[in-house]
Amino acid sequence: MKRKFLFLAFMTMVAFVLLAACNQEKQEENQPAVLNVKIKTDDHIELNKETEIACLVTYGNEKVTDADEVKFEIWKQGNNQHEMLKAKHEGNGKYVVKKTFTEPGTYSVIAHVTARNMHNMPKTDIAVGQASNMPAEQNHDHDGEEHHDHHSDVTIMLHEQQYHVNEATELTAHITHDGQPLTNATVRFEVWKENSEKHEFIDAHEQAKGEYKATTTFKDKGVYFVKVHVETNELHDHQVEQITVQ
Known part of the structure; x- marks a missing residue:
């Protein structure tokens, strides 16, 4: 009788643990994921040298490899001419463009990303040319906390x-x-x-x-x-x- 009671108590405890685990999994599944875009580039870039500008795109814990569209908008501050470059996916959610800057100055970069029926557009500033000639800039490494x-x-x-x-x-x-x-x-x-x-x-x-x-x-x-x-x-x-x- 005692063994039967202990067995029932054990099975009840196992069932309780399994139920709690299932509830936890359901709660995690119900939590909405967020499209996150993080720009990856140096904050100071040399003149006349091909430079990689990239962003890492994630959706929750998933690396987005099939974004609908990823483009980089680049312009020199004080200049109204904006260049829009289409990025290529290089794997693991990393999207890349290559650009050669021929004029010194401070440039702004926005990654325009559309994926999972969402749109995110983080921005950062980079200095091109001799660092001694560049004004002090605050580099915004965006991961969803600030949007400009x-x-x-x-x-x-x-x-x-x-x-x-x-x-x-x-x-x-x-x-x-x-x-x-x-x-x-x-x-x-x-x-x-x-x-x-x-x-x-x-x-x-x-x-x-x-x-x-x-x-x-x-x-x-x-x-x-x-x-x-x-x-x-x-x-x-x-x-x-x-x-x-x-």
Whole structure:
């Protein structure tokens, strides 16, 4: 009788462990993956030398080898001519272009990546030519934490934070123009859930110089996109940010 009781207790414990493991696996499966793009390039590049500019594309823990499109937008700061180069996949989620820079200066690089019905566009700045002739630059190694606009003299950054369903959430954008806070602009947040045709537009208000805020409530968990629209009499620009609501 005692052996039978111990056997039943053992089997119950085994069943409990297996059930807990299954529940954990289901929870992990239900967690939405995020398209992540990380630019891989030197922050200082020699003149007249072929240079590799690359990005690593992942979706959750998966290396994306079949992205719909990967392009690099490259331009010299202060120059309105932007070059768009189509990248080739070299394996393990690494997409590459080759370029030779013939003029010294500070260049901006944006990786435009479309995959898994998502779009991500991180940006970084690189110095080309003699380092002693280059102004001090802050190199942004983006892995989803910051997102900047592709306009050469406008920078838009959505404040990073945690987002929770059914809670009033304050969206904050920091906007600069020519390195200075952009004030008295008309700013709106366009918000939509992944694969949804319904877009919500929310007017933002300037709380401090170059800082614009608006409040919204996310009704469902999942991946959302937030497009920050910026308008003044002289410019009209925008930036898209991908977020996850838990």
